[in-house]
Amino acid sequence: MTKPTLQQSRGPAFTRIYSLGAARGEHAVPNSDLIGPINSSDEWIQQRTGIITRARAGADVPAVDLATDAAREAIERSGVAPEAIDLVIIATISNVRQTPSMAAVVADRVGANPAAAYDTNAACAGYAYAVAQADALIRAGAATYALVIGAEKLSDVVDPTDRSISFLLGDGAGAVVIGPSDTPGIAPTVWGSDGSKADAVSMNHTLTEFRDGTAEWPTLRQEGQTVFRWAVWDMAKVAKQALEAAGVTSDDLAAFIPHQANMRIIDEFAKQLKLPESVVIARDIATTGNTSAASIPLATHRLLEEHPELSGGLALQIGFGAGLVFGAQVVVLP
Numbered sequence: 001m002t003k004p005t006l007q008q009s010r011g012p013a014f015t016r017i018y019s020l021g022a023a024r025g026e027h028a029v030p031n032s033d034l035i036g037p038i039n040s041s042d043e044w045i046q047q048r049t050g051i052i053t054r055a056r057a058g059a060d061v062p063a064v065d066l067a068t069d070a071a072r073e074a075i076e077r078s079g080v081a082p083e084a085i086d087l088v089i090i091a092t093i094s095n096v097r098q099t100p101s102m103a104a105v106v107a108d109r110v111g112a113n114p115a116a117a118y119d120t121n122a123a124c125a126g127y128a129y130a131v132a133q134a135d136a137l138i139r140a141g142a143a144t145y146a147l148v149i150g151a152e153k154l155s156d157v158v159d160p161t162d163r164s165i166s167f168l169l170g171d172g173a174g175a176v177v178i179g180p181s182d183t184p185g186i187a188p189t190v191w192g193s194d195g196s197k198a199d200a201v202s203m204n205h206t207l208t209e210f211r212d213g214t215a216e217w218p219t220l221r222q223e224g225q226t227v228f229r230w231a232v233w234d235m236a237k238v239a240k241q242a243l244e245a246a247g248v249t250s251d252d253l254a255a256f257i258p259h260q261a262n263m264r265i266i267d268e269f270a271k272q273l274k275l276p277e278s279v280v281i282a283r284d285i286a287t288t289g290n291t292s293a294a295s296i297p298l299a300t301h302r303l304l305e306e307h308p309e310l311s312g313g314l315a316l317q318i319g320f321g322a323g324l325v326f327g328a329q330v331v332v333l334p
Contacts, residue, residue: 009141015134016185017334018080018177021073022301023066024288025057025155025171034167037160045167050263054170054289056155063094064102066173067151068109070297075110078177080145082111085177087143089133090119091126091293093322094152102151112147123201124259124321125191126150126293127174128328132189134178149175150293157203159219165201168262169220170289174297176334184332187246190238191327200226201322227324231265235320236272238328242316243273246330253279254313255303255333259320260285260295273316280307292321304333 030053031042045051057066067090075082090103103117122129127150134146151173158166178186201222205215239258243249250273258269263285270281282299291298296317304310310333318328 011139011141012180013139014181014184015138015178016181016332018179019074019077019334020297020301020304021070021075021077021175022298023069023173024055024298025061025066027056027058028053028287029056031167034160038163038167040163040167048262048264049168050283050286051168051289053287055172055287057153057171061153062096063092063151063153063171063173064105066153066171067102067106067149067175070151070173070175071106071110071147071149074147074175074177080177080179085112085145085147086115087134087137087146088112088115088117088149089130089146090149090151091122091130092119092151093121093123093126093292094154094156095119096156106149107147110147116143122293122325122327123323124261124292124295125319125323125325125327127296128189128317128319129191129325131176131178131186131329131331132191132327135186138178138180145177145179147175147177149173150295150297152292152294154220154290154292157219162219162221164224165220165222168290170291172288172291172294172298174294174301176297187242187330189327189329190241190245191325193323193325195323197226197230197324199223200230200324228262228265230324231261231320232268232272235318235326236269238320238326239269239273239316239318242318242328242330248314248330250275250279252314253316254310255280255282255315257282257296257299257303257315257317259318260288260299261290261321280310293319300333
């Protein structure tokens with residue numbers, strides 16, 4: 001008796017990003033609103049971070065609502081029917097419920113039910129991770145069209161008196177639709193982690209400590225110098241590896257879209273990569289703040305709104321943050 005041979009799915013050779021959508025917190029919060037509790041100044045924040053204002057959502061607006069708004073714009077612009085989307089991935093650290101996933105709720109809201117849906121937690125590298133997964137799953141034949149979203153409401157996990165990270169953080173969501181392509185639109189991803197530095201960016205307490213009354217509500221903290229040195233030196237190497245994996249050089253880029261962590265880090269990146277003046281660098285952090293997993297798609301959305309001529313060009317995107325984790329890839333801008 002011959003043993004049956006299992007069938008395996010095979011997808012298209014290539015994928016690309018079809019479209020982008022964005023949603024930012026509706027309130028522009030200037031530095032002057034935050035300096036009192038941290039005993040600081042507008043000048044100090046701008047010099048250290050490049051942030052002038054940050055977008056924050058109202059108390060009654062959860063991250064899932066921001067994700068839904070961004071998703072609807074991305075789908076509308078993509079030309080893909082919502083019911084054709086069979087994979088939804090949301091990169092987030094802001095789901096206030098451990099379960100169900102934010103992705104399942106958004107999939108239903110936008111008309112993609114019964115798409116496979118899950119959240120992924122890779123902090124500020126989450127969007128790059130999710131793009132890598134969507135690309136691989138479509139090419140493997142496990143999905144046809146993917147909705148990828150980075151969504152954060154970091155104002156829920158901020159301690160106004162914390163001088164390490166609180167004044168950096170904003171709220172927003174960025175979404176993309178990814179699908180089959182006749183030519184390569186997403187290059188190989190260079191990604192990884194270093195859990196030995198897990199304490200460099202982390203929550204200061206656990207939910208069980210909060211439940212037991214032994215700690216306050218968990219909020220984000222960071223070791224600023226540790227993160228800065230790691231981002232500037234180690235992540236510049238990762239960015240160069242992503243260019244090599246794509247088979248291109250910095251001269252081939254139309255745009256550089258790093259995680260919007262800190263303007264000083266972005267400036268140092270540009271030096272390390274020897275980016276030519278023709279490369280447009282995303283600097284969305286100045287008026288949006290650091291939105292973790294949402295920062296790259298939000299910055300990309302703004303870049304294309306301001307520079308539509310970049311459409312079809314190559315962009316190097318890199319995310320890095322708590323874990324510590326990192327992910328980078330070169331993509332064709334929609």
